Amino acid sequence: xxxxxxxxxxxxxxxxxxxxxxxxxxxxxxxxxxxxxxxxxxxxxxxxxxxxxxxxxxxxxxxxxxxxxxxxxxxxxxxxxxxxxxxxxxxxxxxxxxxxxxxxxxxxxxxxxxxxxxxxxxxxxxxxxxxxxxxxxxxxxxxxxxxxxxxxxxxxxxxxxxxxxxxxxxxxxxxxxxxxxxxxxxxxxxxxxxxxxxxxxxxxxxxxxxxxxxxxxxxxxxxxxxxxxxxxxxxxxxxxxxxxxxxxxxxxxxxxxxxxxxxxxxxxxxxxxxxxxxxxxxxxxxxxxxxxxxxxxxxxxxxxxxxxxxxxxxxxxxxxxxxxxxxxxxxxxxxxxxxxxxxxxxxxxxxxxxxxxxxxxxxxxxxxxxxxxxxxxxxxxxxxxxxxxxxxxxxxxxxxxxxxxxxxxxxxxxxxxxxxxxxxxxxxxxxxxxxxxxxxxxxxxxxxxxxxxxxxxxxxxxxxxxxxxxxxxxxxxxxxxxxxxxxxxxxxxxxxxxxxxxxxxxxxxxxxxxxxxxxxxxxxxxxxxxxxxxxxxxxxxxxxxxxxxxxxxxxxxxxxxxxxxxxxxxxxxxxxxxxxxxxxxxxxxxxxxxxxxxxxxxxxxxxxx
Amino acid sequence: xxxxxxxxxxxxxxxxxxxxxxxxxxxxxxxxxxxxxxxxxxxxxxxxxxxxxxxxxxxxxxxxxxxxxxxxxxxxxxxxxxxxxxxxxxxxxxxxxxxxxxxxxxxxxxxxxxxxxxxxxxxxxxxxxxxxxxxxxxxxxxxxxxxxxxxxxxxxxxxxxxxxxxx
Numbered sequence: 038x039x040x041x042x043x044x045x046x047x048x049x050x051x052x053x054x055x056x057x058x059x060x061x062x063x064x065x066x067x068x069x070x071x072x073x074x075x076x077x078x079x080x081x082x083x084x085x086x087x088x089x090x091x092x093x094x095x096x097x098x099x100x101x102x103x104x105x106x107x108x109x110x111x112x113x114x115x116x117x118x119x120x121x122x123x124x125x126x127x128x129x130x131x132x133x134x135x136x137x138x139x140x141x142x143x144x145x146x147x148x149x150x151x152x153x154x155x156x157x158x159x160x161x162x163x164x165x166x167x168x169x170x171x172x173x174x175x176x177x178x179x180x181x182x183x184x185x186x187x188x189x190x191x192x193x194x195x196x197x198x199x200x201x202x203x204x205x206x207x208x209x210x211x212x213x214x215x216x217x218x219x220x221x222x223x224x225x226x227x228x229x230x231x232x233x234x235x236x237x238x239x240x241x242x243x244x245x246x247x248x249x250x251x252x253x254x255x256x257x258x259x260x261x262x263x264x265x266x267x268x269x270x271x272x273x274x275x276x277x278x279x280x281x282x283x284x285x286x287x288x289x290x291x292x293x294x295x296x297x298x299x300x301x302x303x304x305x306x307x308x309x310x311x312x313x314x315x316x317x318x319x320x321x322x323x324x325x326x327x328x329x330x331x332x333x334x335x336x337x338x339x340x341x342x343x344x345x346x347x348x349x350x351x352x353x354x355x356x357x358x359x360x361x362x363x364x365x366x367x368x369x370x371x372x373x374x375x376x377x378x379x380x381x382x383x384x385x386x387x388x389x390x391x392x393x394x395x396x397x398x399x400x401x402x403x404x405x406x407x408x409x410x411x412x413x414x415x416x417x418x419x420x421x422x423x424x425x426x427x428x429x430x431x432x433x434x435x436x437x438x439x440x441x442x443x444x445x446x447x448x449x450x451x452x453x454x455x456x457x458x459x460x461x462x463x464x465x466x467x468x469x470x471x472x473x474x475x476x477x478x479x480x481x482x483x484x485x486x487x488x489x490x491x492x493x494x495x496x497x498x499x500x501x502x503x504x505x506x507x508x509x510x511x512x513x514x515x516x517x518x519x520x521x522x523x524x525x526x527x528x529x530x531x532x533x534x535x536x537x538x539x540x541x542x543x544x545x546x547x548x549x550x551x552x553x554x555x556x557x558x559x560x561x562x563x564x565x566x567x568x569x570x571x572x573x574x575x576x577x578x579x580x581x582x583x584x585x586x587x588x589x590x591x592x593x594x595x596x597x598x599x600x601x602x603x604x605x606x607x608x609x610x611x612x613x614x615x616x617x618x619x620x621x622x623x624x625x626x627x628x629x630x631x632x633x634x635x636x637x638x639x640x641x642x643x644x645x646x
Numbered sequence: 647x648x649x650x651x652x653x654x655x656x657x658x659x660x661x662x663x664x665x666x667x668x669x670x671x672x673x674x675x676x677x678x679x680x681x682x683x684x685x686x687x688x689x690x691x692x693x694x695x696x697x698x699x700x701x702x703x704x705x706x707x708x709x710x711x712x713x714x715x716x717x718x719x720x721x722x723x724x725x726x727x728x729x730x731x732x733x734x735x736x737x738x739x740x741x742x743x744x745x746x747x748x749x750x751x752x753x754x755x756x757x758x759x760x761x762x763x764x765x766x767x768x769x770x771x772x773x774x775x776x777x778x779x780x781x782x783x784x785x786x787x788x789x790x791x792x793x794x795x796x797x798x799x800x801x802x803x804x805x806x807x808x809x810x811x812x813x
Binding site for chain 2 (some may be wrong): 173269350355511572588595601605611613614618
């Protein structure tokens with residue numbers, strides 16, 4: 038092989054390699070290739086602008102200071118109505134949970150001293166309603182607290198700053214209340230009677246203390262004290278024990294008992310209507326009677342507690358007092374009169390029906406028509422407005438918005454007289470009921486009866502005298518007349534009861550009480566009374582809170598929200614009605630839970646005789 | 647054959663009917679929505695005569711004066727607070743050595759310093775919560791009160807002693 042051949046061979050091989058590479062490159066040219074991507078995006082002036090904007094926003098966001106909102110909105114119904122409904126539901130259940138232990142304890146105590154097991158059974162029956170009601174009270178309390186924090190943060194924060202030292206005692210008391218309540222209920226028949234009564238007593242004391250603390254918060258909003266003009270706390274003691282604190286404490290305690298009694302009576306009515314046997318009917322008839330007795334006994338002194346509260350409101354602020362009685366809320370008291378009139382009529386009707394279950398009731402039933410006339414007249418006077426809605430021609434014919442005759446019945450002199458006579462008449466119905474089927478045997482029975490009559494008519498005469506005299510004196514003198522009117526009625530009720538207790542001690546039984554023999558209408562009357570009480574609680578709760586008008590804390594912290602106005606009474610009554618209906622739906626659930634304890638459990642068999 | 651309505655339905659009807667009745671009663675009474683008071687901006691060059699109707703408006707509205715005080719309801723007998731008919735002329739004679747302007751100013755800023763014989767104290771200071779009239783609004787009210795039986799002399803430039811810089 039020559040050198041030239043070798044060189045040609047190498048060149049040929051190189052050319053073949055190049056040709057192979059070129060052919061191969063030509064063959065794969067259509068194959069997929071990833072698109073070319075630039076390392077940096079090509080930017081336009083708009084992109085630059087947007088980037089700068091985003092950067093500026095981010096920077097602004099980071100630099101933004103924390104500004105707490107004053108208010109937040111609740112969808113659809115608004116924050117005020119949401120808090121209103123929650124607060125009312127919480128208060129209704131709380132009232133029930135505070136009231137029932139009070140009279141359950143008293144009934145148990147009566148059973149302990151008399152040795153009559155029926156009372157113990159009745160007290161237990163009332164207590165059965167508490168367990169589920171207590172849970173609902175707590176649930177709505179939590180709802181309300183969260184709603185206040187979420188919807189009214191600035192105002193809630195202010196209240197928390199003023200009252201934070203009261204929170205720990207409140208929570209501790211609540212904890213103790215739960216302990217006492219459950220041990221009182223589940224420990225029935227398991228502890229010695231004295232220990233059990235002690236638990237009941239503690240339950241009541243703790244419950245009352247809780248209410249007193251919560252009342253300080255709400256009354257501070259209404260009649261603030263212990264703070265500077267700008268709202269700075271000066272004295273927690275004064276803020277706590279403000280003008281309306283104690284009147285509200287007393288008013289609420291009495292009202293709670295009246296309300297709790299009526300709800301318990303409604304439960305008994307429900308069970309009576311469901312009852313299958315005479316024995317059940319007799320038991321629930323008695324329970325309904327006791328519940329209603331508790332309700333009406335507490336209801337009678339309630340207007341007097343209301344007078345005290347109203348006078349404290351006037352003492353705190355004439356502006357607020359006049360707004361209540363002569364301003365935006367004056368017509369609310371006409372609605373209240375209609376409610377209370379209905380309550381008195383229904384309570385008396387139930388008592389009169391109840392007389393029918395006692396043999397030999399005829400002696401006293403003849404008085405019913407006179408009582409009915411007195412009650413109806415007083416109701417009419419109380420519900421008469423001072424000025425009336427009239428057309429232009431009617432106003433001209435009357436010579437003003439006040440009716441020439443009926444206008445005289447619309448003033449406080451007439452109304453105070455009417456309500457005091459109403460109370461006296463209802464008290465008489467109780468007395469007649471109490472006497473039915475009995476005959477006094479004491480030697481001084483004639484003198485005793487005469488003394489009772491003299492006291493009754495004497496009290497009525499004092500009430501009517503001051504009622505008429507009030508038209509002839511100055512207002513500053515007239516407003517003091519309610520005191521002797523109230524005192525004479527209270528004194529009459531106490532004295533007549535005292536005489537009656539001794540007069541009928543060891544009385545001869547002339548007729549048996551046939552428990553369970555009442556017509557069904559009597560039980561519907563009890564339910565009507567319970568609904569009316571509930572609605573009344575809602576209405577009066579509205580006026581108490583509404584009196585602050587456009588203030589969260591009257592004169593200290595203004596309401597700047599969109600709801601800072603006083604709604605119409607028509608709207609307020611709609612909210613009260615919806616709340617009452619929700620309450621009754623829930624209390625129906627409580628009744629159902631309570632009635633489950635009467636039924637046999639799964640797998641248990643009924644013990645047959 | 648009689649139709650038996652279940653017990654729960656009867657009770658529900660009673661509850662709904664009763665609340666319905668009370669709601670209906672609530673619709674029968676006068677319906678008034680009360681709005682929070684607004685501050686009335688008064689121009690400094692408002693004449694005394696122009697201040698009178700503004701003062702009357704405040705008297706009947708934001709100031710809540712007419713809630714307690716009447717005008718032209720006769721003697722004080724039976725009234726809880728003084729009738730203000732003729733107050734424009736009476737104001738200068740209430741307290742010896744005090745002009746009507748001073749007396750009316752004192753009545754609005756410090757109502758408890760002098761209480762008309764025969765009446766109880768109870769009027770709130772108009773410049774403080776809950777009513778909180780501004781100094782200008784109080785001047786307008788004074789103009790209106792002076793017009794009730796007297797000759798208005800107050801102007802928007804009047805500086806009462808309760809106002810900063812006043813004498």
